[in-house]
Amino acid sequence: MDESDDTPKVLLVGPHRGGKTSILKVVFQKLSPHETLFLETTPKLELTSISRNSLVKFKVLDFPGSTVFDDSTDPMLFSKTCVVAFVIDAQEEPYTMALARAKKVIEHAHKINPKISFDILIHKVDGAKFFSDDHKTEIQTTIHSKLTEELQDKVDARITFHCTSIYDHTIFEAFSKIVQKLIPQLPVLEQCLELLITNSRMEKAYLFDVVSKVYIASDPQPVDLQWYELCSDMIDVVIDVSCIYGLAEDGNSIASSIERDAKSSCVIHLNNGTLLYLKEVDRCLALVCILREENFDRQHLLDYNIKVFREAKLFLYYHLTGISVSVANLDIKVHGGPEPLEVGLETWEATERVACAFAAIRAVTSFTRHRALETVISEGLEAVLRPACLLVQSLIQVYEEAVIHEDDGGASEDEEPSSLVASCW
Ligand SMILES: Nc1nc2c(ncn2[C@@H]2O[C@H](COP(=O)(O)OP(=O)(O)OP(=O)(O)O)[C@@H](O)[C@H]2O)c(=O)[nH]1
Ligand SMILES: [Mg+2]
Known part of the structure; x- marks a missing residue:
């Protein structure tokens, strides 16, 4: 580990075939979920750097399933880590081995760095077996109580549980929550978004990384998964339409330059009286807002407020503790x-x-x-x-x-x- 590297890190750990590499490739490298069937087992630690702009900058470390974390592990690994994401295959009941390993990792990492957050991804909750939400909740409760039992209240670590699958939006939603833990400016970003939605009569606003479609912040209202799905699908639509019809000044398609472009915008009217409004606010960063149609009457004011938000975001490139x-x-x-x-x-x-x-x-x-x-x-x-x-x-x-x-x-x-x-x- 490079001692001088302060980039926040996410460690993807868990047993073999749990789905770690699939998650990484589907969320950050645009691999289609079905193609993960052909992934080979990870032979050694693989590091992926994500660097879109000043807010979204981190590394993901994908560990082989065989990795054992004990006193021989480089302590630097955990001292510089922000999140450990432990992937458990929900289809491999009764989870005894996986939970025993999760316990070990949590105890070891927490001892080295008590600030680490742990996210347990109860993964592969798809297919006929997991059709009902009740079953998912049941499994989450089981795993939660078993892990708590294993840890016997000895470790006062921050542990969050998510039910995920690469075949729907759940993995993107869960990874959004993980990425948000890596952004120190998050509380202020959320406040800015709250100001934006109240002053612009919006229902909800998300700040998306357009490449991975994880949202790096939203206003503090609860997140409705259906709204999140719609907003994330909208990003796909904008990218696809840009690919086909958009031309940048230099003659290249807009999609090919989307990483540099910060001017795209799009409105989609839904048939329930609401609309989605997307506006890019930075390189790879788009604000997607949900509004009632009647509140979209003065778009120039909305655009002005988004411009102010954009400037506030620029300001947040600096730490707010000591500007x-x-x-x-x-x-x-x-x-x-x-x-x-x-x-x-x-x-x-x-x-x-x-x-x-x-x-x-x-x-x-x-x-x-x-x-x-x-x-x-x-x-x-x-x-x-x-x-x-x-x-x-x-x-x-x-x-x-x-x-x-x-x-x-x-x-x-x-x-x-x-x-x-x-x-x-
Ligand atoms: N049904 C289902 N299968 C999944 C999901 N995610 C991954 N898989 C499958 O799980 C298998 C193992 O995935 P990998 O990503 O290689 O697992 P890994 O944890 O990286 O495994 P190691 O590298 O050996 O530690 C693949 O066949 C994937 O297609 C999911 O959400 N649902
Ligand atoms: Mg792997």
Whole structure:
């Protein structure tokens, strides 16, 4: 394990033929469920990196079914892990072996890192045997009580249970919950979505990773699986239609560039008086909202609110515990915090940093809830700060030319210009 790698991780563990690799390939690599029949057993640990944008970035580790976790296991593995997903084959009753292994993994991992979350995927709940929901609930209750019994209340770990199958949406729903545990900004994202739905008279809003169709956040109202299925199917429709009819400016189909595109939108009217509204808000990230038709009368207002949400989301690329916005190599503390927030932003242009700082200002003021006040404050602050930012940028250039290059021919290039610039604020 790389000690310096802080990317959140999901460990897929469990007995042979439980369905670990199938889950990974169906959810993240677009393998059709039927093709998993031809998957071979996993001979060694396989690592898959998922990196769509600044919010959705993690790794999934698929372990062979034979892996034993004990004191000889590299402790680094669990110290850096966020979620352990243990896959149990629901069709392999009475689960004695699987549960004994689950107990071992939970005890061992929890001892090393008590912050780890455990998700038990009661998998393969499909086919005639699992047709009724009652049977699924029954099995979940059985496994829950047996595992609790095995652990004998000795381990105070966070354990969540899901009934899943690769043949329907359940595995995507379960993985959505898992991925959400890897996003530190989730509570604020949920608050933003709640603000969005109340101010825009929406019924529900999901933020989807369009490639895998897992939702990385939704407003705090309970999730209805049927609505989730509809929204996730809508993403397929948009991608398919884009593939066939969409053409990007460079002549390539829009679908082929969907990972870079953040402008797609689509409305689907349902025959029950509601509609689905999809709008891409970032690379690979789409907001899918459910609305009553009568509340879609002022689409421009809705679009404006989504734009504000989009700016708030940009702002969330920074940790909210210690917001430090970097403008042209200059750290401006918006409010004090423990750590600088530069991770992953090394490639940003100065203009992107400035734009992000303004997005942050707009996002913060959008929490005032008072529309008129929000516009006045954010525009006012922006008007005051823009000349200051430009001044800072020009000072950096002047400093480099006058001090570094002319003074000593570049010998002091190591000096940080930010110390000079910081005093200007
Ligand atoms: N009915 C059903 N079969 C599934 C499901 N998921 C996976 N399978 C089947 O289960 C079998 C084993 O799947 P794998 O993904 O190879 O299992 P694994 O846990 O990775 O196995 P190892 O690599 O040996 O540890 C395959 O034939 C899959 O088609 C499911 O949701 N329902
Ligand atoms: Mg496998």
